[in-house]
Every structure is written in structure tokens, then in C-alpha cells.
Amino acid sequence: MSIVSIQFEEGKQPKYIQLFEHIKQLITNGELKPGEKLPTVRSLSQDLNINNITVVNAYKQLEINKYITAKKGSGYFISNLKIQKEDTLSSGDIAMMVDSNAINFASATAHPSIFPTESFRECINEVLERDKGYAFGYQESNGFKPLRNAILEYLKSKYDVRAKNEENVLIVSGAQQGIDLIGKALLNPGDYVITENPTYDGAITLFKSRGARVVGVNMESDGIDVVDLEKKIRICKPKIIYLMTYCQNPTTVSYSPEKLEQVLRLAKKYNTYLVEDDTMSELNFNNKQPITLKHLDKSNSHVIYLKSFSKILMPGLRVGCMILPDMLVKDFTKIKHNSDLSSSGLIQRALDLYFRTGRWEEHLQYMKEIYLGKYEFMLGQLERLKKYGVQYSKPEGGLYFWIQLPKNLSSRRVFLDCKEKGLVLIPSDIFYEFDNKQKDKCLRLSFASSTIEQIRNGMEILEKCIMGLTNGN
Amino acid sequence: MSIVSIQFEEGKQPKYIQLFEHIKQLITNGELKPGEKLPTVRSLSQDLNINNITVVNAYKQLEINKYITAKKGSGYFISNLKIQKEDTLSSGDIAMMVDSNAINFASATAHPSIFPTESFRECINEVLERDKGYAFGYQESNGFKPLRNAILEYLKSKYDVRAKNEENVLIVSGAQQGIDLIGKALLNPGDYVITENPTYDGAITLFKSRGARVVGVNMESDGIDVVDLEKKIRICKPKIIYLMTYCQNPTTVSYSPEKLEQVLRLAKKYNTYLVEDDTMSELNFNNKQPITLKHLDKSNSHVIYLKSFSKILMPGLRVGCMILPDMLVKDFTKIKHNSDLSSSGLIQRALDLYFRTGRWEEHLQYMKEIYLGKYEFMLGQLERLKKYGVQYSKPEGGLYFWIQLPKNLSSRRVFLDCKEKGLVLIPSDIFYEFDNKQKDKCLRLSFASSTIEQIRNGMEILEKCIMGLTNGN
Numbered sequence: 034m035s036i037v038s039i040q041f042e043e044g045k046q047p048k049y050i051q052l053f054e055h056i057k058q059l060i061t062n063g064e065l066k067p068g069e070k071l072p073t074v075r076s077l078s079q080d081l082n083i084n085n086i087t088v089v090n091a092y093k094q095l096e097i098n099k100y101i102t103a104k105k106g107s108g109y110f111i112s113n114l115k116i117q118k119e120d121t122l123s124s125g126d127i128a129m130m131v132d133s134n135a136i137n138f139a140s141a142t143a144h145p146s147i148f149p150t151e152s153f154r155e156c157i158n159e160v161l162e163r164d165k166g167y168a169f170g171y172q173e174s175n176g177f178k179p180l181r182n183a184i185l186e187y188l189k190s191k192y193d194v195r196a197k198n199e200e201n202v203l204i205v206s207g208a209q210q211g212i213d214l215i216g217k218a219l220l221n222p223g224d225y226v227i228t229e230n231p232t233y234d235g236a237i238t239l240f241k242s243r244g245a246r247v248v249g250v251n252m253e254s255d256g257i258d259v260v261d262l263e264k265k266i267r268i269c270k271p272k273i274i275y276l277m278t279y280c281q282n283p284t285t286v287s288y289s290p291e292k293l294e295q296v297l298r299l300a301k302k303y304n305t306y307l308v309e310d311d312t313m314s315e316l317n318f319n320n321k322q323p324i325t326l327k328h329l330d331k332s333n334s335h336v337i338y339l340k341s342f343s344k345i346l347m348p349g350l351r352v353g354c355m356i357l358p359d360m361l362v363k364d365f366t367k368i369k370h371n372s373d374l375s376s377s378g379l380i381q382r383a384l385d386l387y388f389r390t391g392r393w394e395e396h397l398q399y400m401k402e403i404y405l406g407k408y409e410f411m412l413g414q415l416e417r418l419k420k421y422g423v424q425y426s427k428p429e430g431g432l433y434f435w436i437q438l439p440k441n442l443s444s445r446r447v448f449l450d451c452k453e454k455g456l457v458l459i460p461s462d463i464f465y466e467f468d469n470k471q472k473d474k475c476l477r478l479s480f481a482s483s484t485i486e487q488i489r490n491g492m493e494i495l496e497k498c499i500m501g502l503t504n505g506n
Numbered sequence: 507m508s509i510v511s512i513q514f515e516e517g518k519q520p521k522y523i524q525l526f527e528h529i530k531q532l533i534t535n536g537e538l539k540p541g542e543k544l545p546t547v548r549s550l551s552q553d554l555n556i557n558n559i560t561v562v563n564a565y566k567q568l569e570i571n572k573y574i575t576a577k578k579g580s581g582y583f584i585s586n587l588k589i590q591k592e593d594t595l596s597s598g599d600i601a602m603m604v605d606s607n608a609i610n611f612a613s614a615t616a617h618p619s620i621f622p623t624e625s626f627r628e629c630i631n632e633v634l635e636r637d638k639g640y641a642f643g644y645q646e647s648n649g650f651k652p653l654r655n656a657i658l659e660y661l662k663s664k665y666d667v668r669a670k671n672e673e674n675v676l677i678v679s680g681a682q683q684g685i686d687l688i689g690k691a692l693l694n695p696g697d698y699v700i701t702e703n704p705t706y707d708g709a710i711t712l713f714k715s716r717g718a719r720v721v722g723v724n725m726e727s728d729g730i731d732v733v734d735l736e737k738k739i740r741i742c743k744p745k746i747i748y749l750m751t752y753c754q755n756p757t758t759v760s761y762s763p764e765k766l767e768q769v770l771r772l773a774k775k776y777n778t779y780l781v782e783d784d785t786m787s788e789l790n791f792n793n794k795q796p797i798t799l800k801h802l803d804k805s806n807s808h809v810i811y812l813k814s815f816s817k818i819l820m821p822g823l824r825v826g827c828m829i830l831p832d833m834l835v836k837d838f839t840k841i842k843h844n845s846d847l848s849s850s851g852l853i854q855r856a857l858d859l860y861f862r863t864g865r866w867e868e869h870l871q872y873m874k875e876i877y878l879g880k881y882e883f884m885l886g887q888l889e890r891l892k893k894y895g896v897q898y899s900k901p902e903g904g905l906y907f908w909i910q911l912p913k914n915l916s917s918r919r920v921f922l923d924c925k926e927k928g929l930v931l932i933p934s935d936i937f938y939e940f941d942n943k944q945k946d947k948c949l950r951l952s953f954a955s956s957t958i959e960q961i962r963n964g965m966e967i968l969e970k971c972i973m974g975l976t977n978g979n
Contacts, residue, residue: 046520046696054694125843145639153642154634161627166618169626169822206679206824210846217715221527222695223519239844242690349642349851351679370598371712373683377850378822 034064036072037080047223048083049090050244056091060100060111071101071109123234124463131457136491138458141282141344141432141479147403148347149396156383156392164382172378174370175362176204176354180385184340184354187388192314194327194338196356201333203365206376208310208341208353212236215273215308215337216243217368218361225269229257231464231471233282236275236310245272249467252284254426256292259299266303273306273337279323280313280431283464283477287429290324297326300335306358312341315397317430318405327356334358342384344432344481345400346393352380404432407480407488414492421499433479442502443473447495450502456494507537509545510553520695521556522563523717529564533573533584544574544582596707597936604930609964611931614755614817614905614952620876621820622869629856629865637855645851647843648835649677649827653858657827660861661813665787665798668806669829676838679849681783681814681826685709688746688781688810689716690841691834698742702730704937704944706755709748709783718745722940725757727899729765732772739776746779746810752796753786753904756937756950760902763797770799773808779831785814788870790903791878800829807831815857817905817954818873819866825853877905880953880961887965894972906952915975916946920968923975929967 039055041048059065072080074088081088092109095101101109124139131137160168175181181199188194196202205211212235220226222244228237230249240247248269250262257276266274276296278288288296300307307326314323327338338356357365369375387393415425415434422439438444444460451458461475478495480488512528514521532538545553547561554561565582568574574582597612604610633641648654654672661667669675678684685708693699695717701710703722713720721742723735730749739747749769751761761769773780780799787796800811811829830838842848860866888898888907895912911917921933934948951968953961 042696046694050694142644145643148639148642150634150639150642154631157630158627161623166621166623166820169621169623169820170618171615171821206846209844213845221519221523235844242841242844347639347642348644348847351846351848351850368715371682371708371715372686372845373679373824374821375824377824377853379853380850 034059036065036077039081041083049087049094050222052081052083052087052091053094056095057100060095065111067111069111070107071111073108122463123238124459125235127457127459127463134455135452136456136487136494137482138433138456138478138480138491140482142348142481143344143400143403144482144484147400149392149399152392152396153347153383153387156386156390157379159386160379160382168379168382170378172375172381174375175200175366176202176376177378177381177385180204180381180388181354183385183388185356187393188340188356192323192325192328194325194356195330195333197333197359200362201357201359203355203357203362203369204376204381205353205355205369206373207343207348207351208312208339209235209239210372211339211353211355212239212275212308212310214355214365214368214372215339216240216245217372218364219272219306220245225271227262227265227269227271227274228466229276229281229284230467230469231283231461232275232466233277233310234463234466237466240275247466249465249469251469252281252286254286256286256288257296259292259295262296263299266299266305270303271305273308274300275308275310276326277310277312278326279311280316280428282312283433283435283459283461283475285426285428285431285433285435287323293324293326293329297329297335305335306337307335308337308339310339310341312344313431315345316401316404316432318401318408319429321429323429330358334360337361345397350380350384352376352384404481407483407485410485411478411480411488411492414488417492418496418499421496421503423499432481433477435475435477437471437475438499439503442499444476445473446502447476447498450498451494454494454498456491458491458495507532509538509550512554514556520563522560522567523695525554525556525560525564526567529568530573533568538584540584542584543580544584546581595936596711597932598708600930600932600936607928608925609929609960609967610955611906611929611951611953611964613955615821615954616817616873616876617955617957620873622865622872625865625869626820626856626860629859629863630852632859633852633855641852641855643851645848645854647848648673648839649675649849650851650854650858653677653854653861654827656858656861657813658829660866661829665796665801667798667800667811667829668803670806670832673835674806674830674832676828676830676835676842677849677854678826678828678842679846680816680821680824681785681812682708682712683845684812684826684828685712685748685781685783687828687838687841687845688812689713689718690845691837692745692779693718698744700735700738700742700744700747701939702749702754702757703940703942704756704934705748705939706750706783707936707939710939713748720939722938722942724942725754725759727759729754729759729761730769732765732768735769736772739772739778743776744778746781747773748781748783749799750783750785751799752784753789753901755785756906756908756932756934756948758899758901758904758906758908760796766797766799766802770802770808778808779810780808781810781812783812783814785817786904788818789874789877789905791874791881792902794902796902803831807833810834818870823853823857825849825857877954880956880958883958884951884953884961884965887961890965891969891972894969894976896972905954906950908948908950910944910948911972912976915972917949918946919975920949920971923971924967927967927971929964931964931968 078085078088102112127139181202220243224245226240226245226247251258309326327336330336341353425436448460459477465472551558551561575585600612654675658672693716697718699713699718699720724731782799800809803809814826898909917933932950938945
């Protein structure tokens, strides 16, 4: 079998997917060997008598899935699947690869020692005392109703989010599942998604796994570039626009109220959904209440609000929630049911109690206090890097800083250097799916899981690396 | 806008999906009204200058998604979306619709009062004592390693399943998520899946949600009809064949060792995956150790084994597991990660302890004892229905009986009659996606969630209904 032996089937999948699958099979069964060069787009499209674009799209899919690697100017080559290169790492991979002696500026999760384990355990025990076996029975797919009510009340009182009632709330097994459900409900192969550039790489991976085409729009200091956004909406007619409006990951930018209004106006004008992924709005350090798109969407028609409790509470809960526009409630509930029937009833019930007994608010104050100390400390340490030409702006809240390196430094290079010296951080290219002059120029430094001492030592390592590399240049 | 105003886009999605989406939109925005008749396949394909098959496929998708209803001999009509008709219920819907006074022969889950709440609570508390915050940290996507080991040891000792090591085990958030992951990993739109006919309706719904085409093969008394299976494999080249080899849902058929071998041989001959969904093998009442396909697949290459703990332990755990062929481990782990990062670490750790401390085996004995009593009792009661012409065979184990009604009775009619009298059971058409002369002829009667008294009363109601309807005919 060879590449040109493909027989396209009419009316099945788009041709580019058939071609992708065909070549993928040749790679996995070893007929195409690592390092081998693929035919050029032009020659393959001529041989197969198909459009250039079909080949380009198939190659792009292969590249996304790491089956092939593009080498600038010389074409496409079969990847060595056995060796996962650092180029192909995700932010999650990097956070996981921190060994126990290294200082961890990669993970944006608290150290387990400050999780509210004891008070959550009390809730679990109270629930088991109260509900007995019912805590382990099947749950409603859209979530334990009292919890949906508790969350809605909380979000209404805090952010004045819009929703008729608890029917608009969908409990999910973490925000990642929320993104998965959005993909299933709204994306078909070939559909477009617009994201911020840079953005959370896990979201892009997921949208692509649905066969969607993702387009990035650059960030400005007060949110996404709305002029470019409108241009791209017109061209692509995206099904969804995926945004983080408060302390965006990774840039830490918070949207200005004007930007939020502009983005919402565009969504309404072109009738597309906005996905507002909110992980950080509780962790605001300037005492200004964050404004959400969901709040501004008075008709509750265009914003899918997605809330994670992983950063504020504990990642292992595997519970998050969505506030859905009325139109989407039924579809999403069905898709949630098909995905895993329901999220854990026990954890949902315990979390409900955690909210209702004031433990949530109490823990939040505690977490904010701890994080604020680390935030201020890292901010102070960053000051020292300015003399090398490092730039950054002060985020309103959240768990990390986004710094721009001096002109000639590569973030990948700094990353590797720091890693060798025992500090793990995240280089910017991980978050840039699309070209940008900042792509290899920034670092994300999280203080979430480090002690003050570790922050001090980590910043010293970083300073030494930057100093060394700056002098070396 | 009208149906014929559609503008097909080249190289995007298959045309039938574009047509489906177009008509769906006309229905949801009200341009096509409930009750309105759709153009015939022939006239629409002529008007749009497209293939008949494209229209047929689009209409089929609309029908699956309940947007339109086929009326025999008179064509397709827009459904009334507001009223969910009983015709469109799933087995889950029926189990949920049982009100608290009704007797429940629909649900195949134990009553919460016999869940091992207390001993599981001990495990949770022991874990929290031992692991503290780490129980709530991020977990490995493929699952808590000690649990993967514990499960593998258990399955090896009990069913001699094949797997190199715990890397072949993937912890999932319940068996339904397992099916979802299989869909994501192996199915693209247009791919074929073969299932038993009848089968678990939730699996079919999920495969279809991936755009797969599902084909059914009838059941015989010792498993699937392998002659027809081979014929259909040749025609469809399915990506997967989905089977329940022990106490199949709903027919209660257990595969003979010969059938298992034949099915495995076909899978190898035509190089397709077998999905073995095992919910019941622990609940065998004849003291014969069930044989699994996974055990027979010595090379661990063709069987994806999927295990639910919902029926044996508690459905609300939302933890199940898969044993994967070596080839699939990496892909599935990545897809699991994209779906919800990981399953609950706390529950996984508690379940690990539950296994290791012998509580699992203890509870299993307890459950089997309880279920065996109910099984024997319902079996005795069934005896009385024979005189009306009811037929059934004695299952080796499991939680329900599958009975065949006398010639002229409709199972849907019996279902409605019983429901009125306070007994809910599941009529066979729910499980038959494909034509079969038994489609409206059988009932599934579960004893899992009823007391002995309720079984007695329920069987009396059923007898009265059958008697009444038989006399009435």
C-alpha cells in the first residue's frame, strides 16, 4: 500500500479526513518510516487528482496529531512517534514533569497541604450520615438540584450573572469536561472556532479533536483585538469564540468593560456563541468586583459561562459548572448524560453543604490571603529582573505572572536552562498556536504551588539564567 | 428560507450532514412547523440535484434526533418537539419516571438501602487520614496506579484476563464514559458499528452521536448469530463490534465458549475491535465461572474490555475500568485526559482500599446472596405466567428476566397497562433499534431494586394485565 493507493469514498467523510486516516494508517503500521519525507502538496494533489487544499488540510491534521513534522523550506517528514519531543509538550505535560526536588513555577494549582481537606471531609461525612445510600445512587444528569441552586445564588450575588433558574446550571466533572461538552454540542468537523492567541492549549487540543478548525486572534492589554476579531468572524463564521475574560491564561489580561461590551455586540451581530471560561474571578487582589460577559448578556442568549473550582478549591474534586443560555439547556443535558451519566453525587452533595454552611466563603478568604502574600512577594522579586530588560504588567489577580524577555532571549532557551538548574516554568510557545512576534518571547511564572522560600530561590535561578544568557549574547 | 435554499459548501462536511443541519435549523427556528410534511426523498433530491442517498441519510439523522417522525406509507413529518412522546423514551427515561408509589421492575440498580455506604465511608476516611490533600490533587489521567494494579490482580485471578500490566488498565468515570471514549478514539462520521439486536440503547445513542452508522445482528440462545455477523462484517467493515457476552442486556443470554471463540476468530480475520461490556459477570448464580472474550484474546490485541461497578457496588461511584489492547493505551489515555483530565482521585483511592481490604469480596457475597433470593423468588412467580403462553429461559445470573409474551400481545400495550396499575417495566422495543419479529413481544423485568413483597405484588399486576389482555383479544 502507498499514499497514492487511497480510494476515496463518496459521501463519507471529507476527503482531507480520508487522506489523513490513510496516511496515519501507513505510519502506524510502519509502511512509512520515521524520518521519511512526504510528497510535496503539489505533487500529491496532482497524483491523486485532488485539490491542493485537501492535501494541505490532511497534512495539517497529521501535523497536529504529531504524525508528521514540518521542516521549514524542506517539507514534511514522518515523526519519530517513540520519542516525544519537548516541542510537542502541553502545559499539563510540563506541570507533570516537575520532579520533587525542582521548584515548580509551572503548575497553577495550590500545594495539597493548603487544600481544605478537613472541612470537606466533614461535609462528606455529614452527607453520608444524612443521605446514606442515596448519596451513591444515580444522580440527575444535569446535577444535584440543591447544588445547582446554591451555585446560582452564589454567582448571582457575586457577579450578578443572568439565568432564569437552576435549570440553566449544568454540573460537569470539571471545566475540561465542560469544554468537551461544548465541542460535542456545537462543533462538527470543519467548523471554525476562534480563540485568543495565546490561550489555554488544552482547549485548542479539544476543539481540534472534534475536527474543528481553530483561528487565533491576538491579545491587547485590555482584551482581544476586536477589529481583527470582527474580520475573522466575517471570514470564518465561527460556531464559538472561546475567551477567558478575567486574568486570561496565560497573559493575565483582564478585559475592560468596553471590550466586553464590544465582544458581546459582535457575538450578537454575527449570531455566534461566546464561551467564557472563568477560573480566576474569585482571586482578584484589587478589590474590584470582576465583570463577566455572562452578566452583560442580559437576554442570556449568547454566553456559555464555564466555571472551574479547581484553582480556588481543589482540582481533584472534578466538579465544575456551566451557566447555559436557555436554548442550549436540553441539548447539553442529553450530551452530559451520554458522556458519563452524571458527575459524582457524593462530591456534589458535599460541595452543596460546603457552600451552604459558609465554608466556601471562609476558605476563599483564606486562599486569597495566602495567594496575595505570594503574589506580592513574587511581584517584588520580579522588580529585579527589569534591569535586564524584562517587562511585565501587574495582573488584577490570579496565580501567575506573564513576563516578556529581553529582545534577544528565547523563552524555550530560558526554559531549558532553568530546568537544568532546578526550576520549571512554562515557555510561551506552548500557548501560541498561531504566529505572533511574542511566541518565543515570554514566560508564565506561577506562584500557586510554591512556598515563599521556593519563590525566592526560583527567582534567583531565573535571574541567573537571564543574566547568563544576556551576557552570552 | 426554505429547504431548497440550501447552499452546499464543498469540502466541509458530508452533504447529508449539511442538509441535516439546514433542515434542523428550519425546524428549531420555526420555519418548518410541527406536523408539516417534508418533501419526498425523490422530489427533494431532484430539486437539489443530489443523490437520493444523501437525502435519505439526512432524513435518517433528523429522525434519530427526533426532529422528524416517519409515518409508514405516508412520509416524514416534523415532530412536535415540546411533547416528548413515549415512543422516544430511553430505558433510562423509563427507570427515572417511576414514581415513589410504583413498583419498579425497570431499574437494574439495587435499592440504596443495600449499598455498602458504611464500609465505603470508612475507606474514604482512611484515605483522607492517610493522603490528606493529595487525595484532592490532580490524578494521573489513566487512573490511580495502585487501583489499576488492584483491579488487574482481581480480574486476572477471577477471569484470567490478559494484559501485560497495569498500563493496560484505564480508570473511567463509569462504563458510559468508557463507551464515550471508545467512540472518540475509534469512530469517525460514517464509520460502522455492529451491535447485538436487541442491545443497550444508551450505547447506540452514543455511537450515533459520533456520526457512526449502527447495524444490528440478531441474538440466538447462545449468543449473536455469527453467520449473519460475518456477512455484515464483510459488507460494513465495522470499526467495532459491541457485545455483552455475559447475561446480555436485555436478553439475559450468556455466550457459549464456542460462540466466543467464533466471534474472536471473526474479529481477527477481519481485523476489527470487539468491545466486551461486562456488567454482570460477578452476579452468576450457577457457580460456573463466566468466560470472557478478554480471556480468550491471548495476544491482547482485539478485545476492549469494559467493566462497570455500578450494578455490583453502587452506581453513584462513577468509576469503572477498561482493559485495553497494547496498541490503544496511548490514544485512550490522551482522550481520557481531554475528556475530564481524570476521574475523582478520592473515590479511586477509597475504591483501591475497598479492594485491598477484602471489603469488595465481602460485599459481593452479600449482594449475591440478596440477589439470588430475589432471582429465585421472581423465577417462581414467573412459573404462573406460563399458562398464558409466556415463555422465558432461565438466565445464568444477572438482575432481570426477559420474557416473551403470548402471540397476540404487544409489549408496549402491556407496559402501558401495567404502568397505569402501578408497575413499571421495560417493553422490548426500547432495545430493538432494528427490525425483529420480537420487537414488540418481550418485556424486561428487573428484580434489583424491589423487595420480595414488591416482586410478589408486581408479578400479580403483570399477571392481571396479561390475563385481561389475553381475554380481551
